[in-house]
Structure formats: C-alpha cells, structure tokens
Amino acid sequence: MSLKDYEASFLDYVRKMLNIEEAISVLYWDLRTGAPKNAVSQRSNVISQLSADVYKMSISKDMAHYLITMEEAISAGKCSLEVEKTVKYLRKQYDRNTKIPVDEFEAFVKCQAISESVWAEAKEENNFAKFEPYLTEIIEYKRKFVEYLGYKDCKYDTYLDQYEPGMTVNKLDEVFSEVRNKLVPIVKAVSTSGKNFEKEEMKAFVSTQKQKEICEQLLASLGYNFDAGRLDPTPHPFATSLNLGDVRVTTKYHENNFEKALFSTIHECGHALYEQNISKDLEGLPIAQGASLGIHESQSLLYEKIIGQSFEFWKANYPKLKEQLNGVLEHVSLDEFYKVINNSKPSFIRIEADELTYPLHVMIRYEIEKDLLDGKIQVSELPSIWNQKMEEYLGIIPETDREGVLQDVHWSMGHFGYFPTYALGAMYAAQIKATMEKELPNFSELIETNDFQTILDWLKVNIHQYGAMKEPQQILKDVTGEELNVKYFVDYLESKYTKLYELEEVNKS
C-alpha cells in the first residue's frame, strides 16, 4: 500500500472513532437536557458499549500499527502538520491507555463508581469518615498508576498534563504563590471594607421564558451561531461540541435569580465560540477541539468575567435589560447594577465563588492533591487541613465538611490535576485581554458599542482556529508574546476591585 493510501486508511479509522464519540456526546447531551427519568438505566448500557468500542479502537493492534508506521512517515517529513499533531495526540492516548494493566484499570473504574456514590451519601450526611476509606483507595490507585505512566520531576505533573499539556508543578507553584500573595490582602481589604453591594431587586421574579429570550439575544449579540448550535435548559450548565457544525450551550433558569442564567449563558458562550470557530480543515481529526481545559476556560472567563461583568458592557446593555425586565430594575442605577454583579465576599462553596476569591479555592485543592499524591499528607487529615487553608486564604472556616472538604465530586472519581485549569484559565484570560488592549486599541469602546464581531475575529485568528494544533503554552506565547505572566491577572483584579471598593492601595510593591 502506498503511504497515501495508508494515511487515508489511518484517517478513516480515526474518523470512525470520532463518529462513535459524536454519538456518545449526543446521548450525554440528551441525558443532561431532558431525557425522561426511566430512559436512563438502559441508555447507560448504550453509552458503556459505545465507550468500550472507542476505547478498544484506541488501543487496538491496528492502532499500534498505524501509530508506528505514521510516526516513521512523520520522521521522514512525509506528512502534513495536521497529521503529525493527530498522531501525537493518539500516541499519548494509546500510551496512557496501555501502560496501566487492564485488570487494574477496570478495578479502578469500579472503585470510582462506588466511591462517587459513597461521596454523595457522605456529603448528604456530612460524614467525612464514611468517605475516607474510599478516597484512600482512590488515591492509592492514583499513586500506583502514576508509576506505570511515568513522571520526570513530580508525580503530579503527569496528571496535570492530561488536562493542561505542558503545565508543571514547578510553574504552578511559582504562579500560584505569586497570585496568592497579592490576592489574599485584596480579599481581606474587600471583606473588611464594610461594603455590601447586594440588592433585593436581583431576587425579583423573572419568568423562565423571559430569561430565555434575554439569553438568546445575548448569545446572538456575542456572535454565537444558532445555525451551528442551540440553547437548552439543564440542571448543571455546560457547553458541548458534537461536531464543528453543532456546538450547543445550556443554562439554568432560576426564577428568582435571573443573574445566574445570564452569566452562566455568557460563560458557556465563551466555550462555544471557541469550538464553533475551529478551522473546518481540522474536521474529522481529534485535534478539532480546544487546546486544553485552561485555554478553554480562558475563553469562557474572558466573555463572562472580563467582558460580561465589565462596566462598558452594561453601559451598552443595561437600558435594554431594564426594559426587558419590565420594571424589575427600575430603581437600580447602572452603577449599582455594575457593583452588584461584581459583589465579592469570601464564601465556602467554590462554584458559587466570585472572580476575586475563586482562584484561592482552586489553590487549596491543588496543594492538597499534590501532597496526597506525594504521600505528604493522609486522607484522614483532610478536614483539618482544608479548614486551616480556608482560614489562611479566605479568612473563613466552614462549619461543616459538607460545605468544606466534601463539597466537590472530583476527588471521589480520582480526577486529580483538573482544578488548576480553572485558575489558569482566569490568568490566561487576563493576559490575553492585555494583548487585545494593545492590538485593538479601542477594546473598551468595542465592548461599549456591542461590537463583538471585531473581538471574536481577533480571537478566531489568534486562538480559536488552531484547535489543539498548538499546545496551550505555545498559544499563550504566540498570542501575547510572552509566557504565562500573572502580573496581568493581578493587575486586572487589583485595579478593578480597588476601584469598586474604593480601597487604599493594597499591594504596595
């Protein structure tokens, strides 16, 4: 067979895998947006079967042969960059899926399922002791697996790399510590300022139908393409790319808290704009997706926090919102509205935390995960370590483990290395924004005039189109001209919250 034919056969094999993955994604979307209750148990069998099929294809003898042969062709300079990146992606997946002995991995998957359900009970009952033995077992698996998977400097690097390729503990320790040092004093200053911007009007009744209309208009205005997507309600909002022509967003409507649906929609819109604008040339390849969770989150946070919670955005959109909300905000000025949507207060629950305090929630989890993996701390110590760090970083201690160490599902599944990407996304976003301000000197004005096409075009050219053709740190460097530099993030927060809360200069450096 000629190389050309061989490559075509390889790409056909890859497309077949992706087609099954697309079917699985539709099934998940359906389950999460309104599949009837009684559908679930048999539908799970379908998902399991298709997932097993894709898994088998990813580690088959055919795949092994394809990878070796294609790697030779790549070394000989005979393949396109797209094919090279595809092979690299699949090689990583192949190695990850084959290095761990199948029986141990299957035992782990079973353990995950039990652990997750015990976690849910333990959280409900506020009973950490119940969860402890299961989490201990999960962590033993993670420690064992990292030996199979291999690592250079730190064990944690291996897991981090699964979500944020190229990111390391060395780098994270450095940037997180810098951010923490600057953030903690700001958070303290804000929480002792005596100011609370909350407003009763934000809890007024707004019908689901009305909120839906507003969200649809926001999406359209930000450049979301409804010919390649749709908006649906769900209990836990997400965006999902089924194929490049079908990137769906979801949101949750609270009839006495319209603010939530608004900003969760803008957040998912940021994710969706990324996937909708990946180059069609990558269609049918596994690299037709975001570069990493961190880069993905940079896009959602750029839209939600930096644009959507900016004064400029509401200067342009508040009059219309007031009109749409039919008197609900009659006595709330633009200035007050801007403040209420940016109200900051240390709180216990990560997913409800505001822009300023959120990164500190992430750091607590990161430090604990790393130490657990290295065996520096034991599971039994978690509640006290958790509360100690909460006090140190946020100045508050949860009264129950349910609001503390038991709040997130991630550890029960052994998802280590995931949390840092949320904070990285916020840092990337601030750095990208700083570049946009240089390259689009009228950046604020664009927001003030709802000219989002210019912003989207810039993101498309500089980030979106590449999908996973580039590694996250490469994207950041190509776009901003430098490596991750948290100065932008710290400056952004310091400037915004100093002004909002009329603080004395907090970090005199």
Added chain:
Amino acid sequence: MSLKDYEASFLDYVRKMLNIEEAISVLYWDLRTGAPKNAVSQRSNVISQLSADVYKMSISKDMAHYLITMEEAISAGKCSLEVEKTVKYLRKQYDRNTKIPVDEFEAFVKCQAISESVWAEAKEENNFAKFEPYLTEIIEYKRKFVEYLGYKDCKYDTYLDQYEPGMTVNKLDEVFSEVRNKLVPIVKAVSTSGKNFEKEEMKAFVSTQKQKEICEQLLASLGYNFDAGRLDPTPHPFATSLNLGDVRVTTKYHENNFEKALFSTIHECGHALYEQNISKDLEGLPIAQGASLGIHESQSLLYEKIIGQSFEFWKANYPKLKEQLNGVLEHVSLDEFYKVINNSKPSFIRIEADELTYPLHVMIRYEIEKDLLDGKIQVSELPSIWNQKMEEYLGIIPETDREGVLQDVHWSMGHFGYFPTYALGAMYAAQIKATMEKELPNFSELIETNDFQTILDWLKVNIHQYGAMKEPQQILKDVTGEELNVKYFVDYLESKYTKLYELEEVNKS
C-alpha cells in the same frame, strides 16, 4: 459451551445490536426535533456508520451460527417462547438481508437516494416525466428482488409481509373491495349533501405555548407517562421508542390552526401508549416493539379518531378547551365543534384526508403498486391511472400531478406494501372498539368521564404487553374472537357519518 451459556452469548449479541439501534434512534430524534442546520452533514456520517455496523451484525457469520444452533435448540423444545420469537424475527431479517446479492442491494440504495431527490424536484416542478425513468428503475429492482426473496401466490405478498406479517393480497383484495363498495356511496352522499361544517373560529390565533400546554394535558389525561417520554415540536410529527423507558412524541404547532396539533398529538399518543406498555420482560429483545405497522396504526387511530373525535370525548373536554382558548371558541357550540372536527370532503392530498375518505386514498396506491410489480401497468401510465381512480373513488380529479401521483415520497424509495397498513389500522381499530364495547359495557361512559385508565388497562392486557410476540392477525383474533371483519369499520363509519350529515340510509344491504 452449555446451551444456557450459548443462549446468553446469543442474547448478549442481540442486545449489542439493539443498543446501537437505540443510539441511532436518539440521533434521528435529535435531527428531527431541533438539531442545528450545520450539524446535519457530519451527523449523517455517524448514522451511516452505526447503521452499517448493525447491518453487518445482522448478517455476520456469528449471527448465522447463532441462528442455526438456536433453531435446533428451539426444535428440541429447549427455549422459552420469547427466545423462539426473537430467533424467528432475526431469521427473517437475516434471510431478507442475505438473499439479495450485496452489490445489487448497494446499487439499489444508491438508486434510492438519487430517485428520492429527483422525485422532490419533479414534484416541485410538477414534472412526472422527469421522475419516470427513476421510478421505472426502482420498480425493476423491486421486481428483481422479489425473485430473490421468493413468493408463493403473489409477488406483492412478500413486500406486504415486511410491514404487516401474515397479510396477503388475497385477503386485502377481499376486504378493500368490500370497504370500497360501501364507502364510495357514503362519500358521494356526504359530498353532495351541501353541508360544510367549517368554522372561521378554528383559524384563530393560538400561541404555541398555549397549544403546548393543552397537548401536554391531553397526553397526561390519556395515560401517557412523562417519566418515560417527552413532547417536542417537529415539522413532521412522529412517535419514537428509544427504549421501553423512553417513548417520545412530537407534534407541530400551527398558530392559526390549533386543531392540527391537538389531533396529531393524540394520534402519536396512541402509538406511544402501545410502546410504553410493552412488557418489561421483553426488554433487550427485538420483539419489544409493536407487532406491525397496522396494529400500531390501530392504536393511534383508536385514540385519534374513535376516541379523540367522538362526541363523548368533547362532551367531557370541550368546556375546559374553551376556557383554555380564552374566548376563541366562545360562539362555537359543542355540537358545532364536534361537527367541524369531523368535517368530511373528498380532497387530493392523502395526509390531509379525513377519516371517511382516507382509506380510498390508500386503495388507489395499493392497486397501482400491485399492478406495477406484476407488470400489468407501466410507469408512464401512472398519471392517467391515478386520475381515473381518483374520479372513480372520490369523485375529483387533481389539476396537477404534484397534487396527484407525485404527492408521496414512498415510491421514490421503493417502499411498496407500506400504504395498506394505514387502512388496515383503521379497520383493526373499529373491530377492537366493537370488542371493547362488549367487554367494557360502559365504553362510551368511560370516554365521557375521561376515565382513560380503564381503556388503557384493557389495551395493555389485550394488546400492548405482547409487543411483537404475536403476529398481527393472531392478536386481532385473540382480542376480538374473529379474523379481520370489515363490517365493524363500515358500520362505524356509516353510523357516524349518516348521523353527522343527516343522510338517508346509504347502503341498503
């Protein structure tokens, strides 16, 4: 391997096929209820791939081996009835899929695709000559394939059996001719009665949201289980069983014709109630579906026409509907409403035809299909034969082929034997209703008091639970105590329309 283990392996193989089919059904449901435009082309690749996988499994060497071995075990009396029916179902599918040479079948599939798109153009342009050569080719395939598939008395029987197992041309000729002889005079009497029950009020504006609420209430009231289904809008309403816990209905809202959504919802509800109430013991077997298209249609028509368009039904529900419609029907009495929803008039388009004229539309198609297959008529003659039959049965002649012989998509795909099931469904429904009137002596009263649980329970016990465990004619005989007897259908229509249109006795027999 023991027979027990072998049977388990066989059933596992079958379940795997059904799981893939379930995924395909979800993808279709999604495409037909709101998948974005740009999703379609790549999603079709996914559907093709999964369909090919199921097809390959249905004719694999494994399947051949399973069938032979299981058939031996069945002959030796070692299997349950469920397994026996499953093997019979799969054997039929295997034979059908293997008797036609693969290359010829693939050529036919290609021809189908072209033919369907040429048909759409020809219909649009009202140009039968354009479609003629493609339809001719399709029919040549159907003639050739029936030789491979085999037949006893009539070629058409083989195709009929694919949709309505056990039904034959002999039987159909007999019942259709009897029905036609009785129906044509009634239709004539109605259309020359000078009465027209139409009302302007039925075209008043009713919002989609309001129609949706009414349809949801109707569904719930008829016994549709929303824990095992959902209602969505679509351009071409259908019901689909994804698994036994997930049977969805769809409808179309016309803002100036609320009547359509109402009755299409009740129609699909009838289909869905059937699938929702199949015995859970059949889950994971291909016989966990309706017995045939005809029996399926008997359930949808029983609910839509016999119950939903009855006077009793609206005696119970009209006051509430009037209230829900907020004055729209203020000047329309119950009597007038009952008449308008049963207004009958010969018309050109089958899918818009009423209860009384519909079977005649089906007969025209049936007679033409049969004669085409037997070579008794040529494709070129179709427009004139069509118009001739329209005049003979319905007393009207379409002015264009678009409204005549070109109106339906079915022939372009070679779907022969499908149309008769619509008329059979109506006949089955009337016969089943007559039995219900005997066994539930207060049948009318049940409708008048919205006591649909009693009716549903009866259908469940007598029909629904069996799924495809029984052949359609067996079901009819077990339920009603006799074979298909069109007297019930003719009596039902004659009595209803004689009263409605205050006709002299039409068929003095």
